[in-house]
Amino acid sequence: MNSDFSIAVHCVTYLAKKQNQRVTSEDIAQSVSVHPVRLRKILSTLRKENIITSKEGAKGGFSLNDPPEHITLDKIFKITSEETLVPKCPDSNENCPIGKNLSDILIRIFHNAEEHFLNYLKGVTIKDIIDEINNS
Amino acid sequence: MNSDFSIAVHCVTYLAKKQNQRVTSEDIAQSVSVHPVRLRKILSTLRKENIITSKEGAKGGFSLNDPPEHITLDKIFKITSEETLVPKCPDSNENCPIGKNLSDILIRIFHNAEEHFLNYLKGVTIKDIIDEINNS
DNA sequence: ATAAACTGTAATCATTATTATTACATTTAG
């Protein structure tokens, strides 16, 4: 798994803290310690999923669409990292009854496990994170 | 995440199918399509956790310790892949209140999410997998 | 209308993680 998810959460949290302001990728990059181009790629997917809005050009930047208490982590996880929990299986031997079927079976099992995982993340909002930050 | 977990499940399932026989890493490698040395490394960790027994030397090999219905996937996952769900966070800016705290908070959240994930895997045994293979 | 400050994105390079392979020590059966 790459770190797109945690970077995305960082971005959204950052934007939530600066609600009603427009923030540049350069600015966010300062906080996350990640190259602005990479951030823009991640922010771009968040935009396509209507989590944030971007504005090009001078005085442009990014801003949150919804209040932090409405943004749950499962959504961000789905956008950035869906399916990454499902393990890669080596392409096992087609002539072996175990190898032949195991991959499909494991994928199914992991799908279910991932749902339990996401279900927990659904209960955590960006506001929860901000509250935790404020209390620490 | 690497594919150690799915390889380990494959190995254990294979050994379960050949209960009371001793199987070589070469033999398992045929089914999994993975290099025997890599298998032995993974099998070695399973041995240390008492999932399987190995015997060196001629006529040596690997065998299962317990009946398949007693082996749950969460155990195998813990052995091979514990903590791999917790996202890597870039070392973010210490001078930024968000960056400073977010990493710890995310790690905590993911710990909890992983528990839900494992809890589901705890309900799946190697016997379940064998049954699925037999029915397909 | 043009310069400056942005986003959007493709392409390349560097780094890291994963996997395969080689080599060899050790153990055991026959």
Add this chain to the structure above:
DNA sequence: CTAAATGTAATAATAATGATTACAGTTTAT
């Protein structure tokens, strides 16, 4: 004593991730 195994370290090859460069397009302000 030899052949067939495991155990494991070291190296090499491949794949994934991440940083950087380059540049096109958009918008603001002068």
